[in-house]
Amino acid sequence: MKAGVLYAPHDLRVEDRPDPQFGDDDVLVEVTYNGLCGTDATEYGKGPMMVPLNAPHPGSGHQGPTILGHEFIGTVVDAGANVRHRIGERIACGAGVSCGECAWCRAGRTNLCAHYYTLGLSTHGGLAEYAAAPSSICVRIPDSVPDIDAALAQPLAVGMHSVDRARIQPGDTVVLLGVGAIGTFICSALRGHDGPVIAMDIDQGxxxxxxxxGATGTALISPDATATDLRDLVPGGIQVVFETSGVFGSAERALSMVDMGGNVVLVGLNKSPQPLNLADVVLREVNIQTTVAHVCGSDIPAALDLLDRVHLSEILPAHPIALADVVSDGFEPLVSGSANGKIVVDPRRG
Ligand SMILES: [Zn+2]
Ligand SMILES: [Zn+2]
Structure with missing residues (x-):
């Protein structure tokens, strides 16, 4: 089969690989679409951060060149003996593999599994004609959800999980500090919230x-806006802030702009240590929440359910490209920031 294999930063090769092996609990999937996201761009442009090119991954055991792709859907073409999915079924893969037995798995927090690993980051994934995946992390796509929408299930599940973590109350005013890639999925996941949802970003588009x-309000902000500037934009007060930008200093702004007793969800990542005024956080009883990935068993079905009601691909245009063009039309535009909309790879195009 043809596959997109990361060898080193800026060295991704589309090459022939053996079809994946699969076990009794796995499905073999013919990949319909594999979405690319900022995580892939980071691995390709600045990595490896997560891909175990140089040392074995503790969860997956995999080491070396890796087939990327953690946002994929496809059709089951073969399956192990213990698998409930049928041949021909369309599935969305959650990509995060958990053991089912550790304390976190038993508590339902499978995204924190002690042995967690991710297809397409810690071992081979879906940027290929075929992928093998544990059937336990694959969810049947409802017949009424088109492939191009279902291709958004995994990143939307990440947004769903962020919203779950936020403990939003009815009527709360919610601010999205940054509506780039993950921010758009959080915004989508907030559909149905019965209070104001205000998007703030430095980009009008x-x-x-x-x-x-579905954001009820928007504000174009300057990159050096202070927390006071931002709070003044919402005179009624802010109960929940999602900090999605990861920009240095933005966590501090989020913590300062939220109301007393409010919730801040840190979503964006910045590896540099940064100062926070924690005395202010404590004295105002601001809650800091964090969020990572998604809980496959609940967030992927919830994402597919939302995609059944809202055809997100019409709002977040998904641009299918051929696997052969994945570097020139996928990774390079993502790394340079010139990509528009969501890029999905269709390996059936060659
Ligand atoms: Zn992703
Ligand atoms: Zn576990």
Missing amino acids: RLEVASTL
């Missing part, structure tokens, strides 16, 4: 997308 996705 992103704000327009956020409005279409």
